[in-house]
Amino acid sequence: MNNGTTTGTSAGRAFISTLKRDLLIAFKRKNDIANPFMFFFIVVSLFPIGIGPDADKLREIAPGVIWIAALLSSMLSMDSLYRADFEDGSLEQLLLSPNPLFFLVLAKNISHWLVSGLPVILVSPILAYMLNLPSEAYAVLVLSLLIGTPIISLLGSIAVALTVGLGSRGLILAVITLPMSVPVLIFGTLAVQSQLNGINPIGYLALLFAMFAAALSLAPLASAAALRISVN
Amino acid sequence: MLEKQLQPTDPLAMLSAVNLFCERDDRVLFRDLDFSLAQGQIVQVRGSNGSGKTTLLRILCGLNDGYEGSIHWYGDELSDRADEFAAALLYIGHRAGVNKVLTPLENLRWSCSLQSAVSEAQLLDALSTVGLRGFEYSACFGLSAGQQQRVALARLLLSPAKLWVLDEPFTTLDIKGVRLLESLLTSHAQQGGSVLVTTHHPLKIDGLLELNLG
Numbered sequence: 001m002n003n004g005t006t007t008g009t010s011a012g013r014a015f016i017s018t019l020k021r022d023l024l025i026a027f028k029r030k031n032d033i034a035n036p037f038m039f040f041f042i043v044v045s046l047f048p049i050g051i052g053p054d055a056d057k058l059r060e061i062a063p064g065v066i067w068i069a070a071l072l073s074s075m076l077s078m079d080s081l082y083r084a085d086f087e088d089g090s091l092e093q094l095l096l097s098p099n100p101l102f103f104l105v106l107a108k109n110i111s112h113w114l115v116s117g118l119p120v121i122l123v124s125p126i127l128a129y130m131l132n133l134p135s136e137a138y139a140v141l142v143l144s145l146l147i148g149t150p151i152i153s154l155l156g157s158i159a160v161a162l163t164v165g166l167g168s169r170g171l172i173l174a175v176i177t178l179p180m181s182v183p184v185l186i187f188g189t190l191a192v193q194s195q196l197n198g199i200n201p202i203g204y205l206a207l208l209f210a211m212f213a214a215a216l217s218l219a220p221l222a223s224a225a226a227l228r229i230s231v232n
Numbered sequence: 233m234l235e236k237q238l239q240p241t242d243p244l245a246m247l248s249a250v251n252l253f254c255e256r257d258d259r260v261l262f263r264d265l266d267f268s269l270a271q272g273q274i275v276q277v278r279g280s281n282g283s284g285k286t287t288l289l290r291i292l293c294g295l296n297d298g299y300e301g302s303i304h305w306y307g308d309e310l311s312d313r314a315d316e317f318a319a320a321l322l323y324i325g326h327r328a329g330v331n332k333v334l335t336p337l338e339n340l341r342w343s344c345s346l347q348s349a350v351s352e353a354q355l356l357d358a359l360s361t362v363g364l365r366g367f368e369y370s371a372c373f374g375l376s377a378g379q380q381q382r383v384a385l386a387r388l389l390l391s392p393a394k395l396w397v398l399d400e401p402f403t404t405l406d407i408k409g410v411r412l413l414e415s416l417l418t419s420h421a422q423q424g425g426s427v428l429v430t431t432h433h434p435l436k437i438d439g440l441l442e443l444n445l446g
């Protein structure tokens with residue numbers, strides 16, 4: 001703790017260790033991985049059934065449907081981010097670590113995204129095919145989800161951290177997180193739509209990336225502060 | 233308030249509290265609480281259920297900021313030396329921080345890594361010292377409450393922390409476990425460490441000090 005290098009390596013060690021631990025827990029509790037993925041798959045595949053096999057209509061709603069389903073499936077798994085740790089006392093250990101809480105919270109957020117966001121992104125081209133999205137938009141869809149879903153994990157983490165101490169949370173998590181996620185949803189779907197309309201989507205993707213950079217650097221600070229309040 | 237204790241506010245003491253006041257749900261838990269904990273001392277915090285033992289420990293650790301008064305670390309305001317304090321503190325709450333899905337080894341590996349670098353051999357060594365040899369690789373939900381408590385206590389063997397704050401560490405331990413923990417506390421104090429512990433268990437430790445919360 002006396003000089004920069006020891007702090008650096010010890011924060012790095014704690015970061016890696018926390019990331020590994022959370023991934024390990026997710027792999028042992030297979031629900032954590034299967035649930036968001038299954039939810040995403042089922043919700044998106046219900047649309048062609050409900051709306052009917054009108055190819056033009058489906059193509060029109062495809063970007064929005066996929067993005068909304070990705071957003072909701074991320075919310076679904078969000079609650080478990082700090083809950084088990086809060087209940088078994090691990091969260092207190094996390095807060096009392098001499099290492100910066102920023103990195104430890106970031107490790108948990110990255111783990112959450114790897115478990116709930118990444119599988120959804122990987123399967124999205126298949127569902128896009130099902131919704132008759134033209135293949136030239138696949139790359140933009142995947143790219144927009146790749147930049148956008150981490151933002152949702154980072155923002156959702158703040159809401160979970162704020163509410164983890166409450167007994168019955170119900171919908172409050174969604175009420176806090178979804179309004180914050182609206183800009184991500186707008187620019188994510190706009191990027192795909194504009195590609196479909198033959199407009200270069202780079203502007204929307206850049207805005208999405210700017211939001212990602214801001215969320216990456218600021219959201220873990222807010223989550224850390226919220227956690228300190230919640231264990232109080 | 234104090235028995236067999238140093239001057240209430242010894243400025244050189246490792247940890248000291250001056251005029252602590254805490255109120256919870258319109259009920260005063262303690263007021264004008266002064267005490268100090270010097271190196272090599274073991275203090276048992278006593279009091280009836282609901283007298284604020286856990287709250288006091290959480291306040292001292294910095295987990296709870298709903299108090300008035302000041303806390304000092306080697307004479308300086310605790311908040312000025314928060315980094316140093318965090319590196320010197322080991323807290324085991326009555327929720328011990330043991331994840332039930334993970335194995336004892338995985339739990340210990342993570343909780344130790346938050347504070348210091350520990351090798352795999354040291355982890356296995358510590359687990360067998362606390363009596364978990366043979367259980368290193370079985371998931372914690374299959375272990376008894378006492379065994380889960382031992383997973384948390386294994387950290388005492390590996391942590392470089394000088395100040396141990398233990399909340400009800402004896403509750404689920406068997407007789408052998410109690411003896412082991414008592415000997416750990418004693419040897420920690422002999423090496424210049426300090427311990428703040430809450431328990432209703434009559435401790436057999438030489439030089440034990442008491443802090444009564446009523």
